[in-house]
Amino acid sequence: MSTPLQDAPHAGSLPDYYRGYLVHTEGVSAVLDALEAQADQVARRLGHVAPQLETHRYAPGKWSVRGVVGHLVDTERVFQLRALWFARGDAQALPGYDETRWGAASNADDLALDRLLAEYHAVRRSSLNLWRNFSPELLARTGEANGQRFQVGAIPWFLLGHERHHLAILKERYGV
Numbered sequence: 001m002s003t004p005l006q007d008a009p010h011a012g013s014l015p016d017y018y019r020g021y022l023v024h025t026e027g028v029s030a031v032l033d034a035l036e037a038q039a040d041q042v043a044r045r046l047g048h049v050a051p052q053l054e055t056h057r058y059a060p061g062k063w064s065v066r067g068v069v070g071h072l073v074d075t076e077r078v079f080q081l082r083a084l085w086f087a088r089g090d091a092q093a094l095p096g097y098d099e100t101r102w103g104a105a106s107n108a109d110d111l112a113l114d115r116l117l118a119e120y121h122a123v124r125r126s127s128l129n130l131w132r133n134f135s136p137e138l139l140a141r142t143g144e145a146n147g148q149r150f151q152v153g154a155i156p157w158f159l160l161g162h163e164r165h166h167l168a169i170l171k172e173r174y175g176v
Contacts, residue, residue: 074097074106091143139153
């Protein structure tokens with residue numbers, strides 16, 4: 001019997017908006033292994049960004065490299081909480097997450113990129129430990145956030161695709 005971590009999420013396991021990121025997970029069969037490899041890729045790609053590029057924005061209102069890393073950390077933390085909340089069976093709905101507001105309120109551009117990357121890796125390790133400790137029953141549970149239903153086991157898939165999306169933008173717009 002397969003678990004939500006072995007198979008790409010089915011329709012209804014994520015809201016439509018979040019399912020759009022799953023195009024970046026095609027061909028993946030082991031999402032936790034892919035998330036672990038992704039963390040290594042981030043270290044290789046962003047660990048040597050030129051200091052002047054760290055806070056550069058390719059257009060007004062867009063995130064810098066530091067801002068993108070801060071956004072990835074924030075998003076993973078929010079969805080880690082959602083996964084834990086739903087897995088524990090709490091019936092209370094969670095609020096939405098406005099990444100634009102959070103980004104504007106963030107101090108990511110004031111932090112050294114190596115500090116942001118250290119935080120990113122700590123959060124990713126925490127996420128991997130969380131999902132590895134969930135039973136198939138817990139992975140199958142669902143909950144509500146921002147008026148939408150999420151399945152616990154679909155969240156790692158979203159995070160993988162979401163991060164791949166942002167890494168593609170960093171490559172395209174910043175050459176990193």
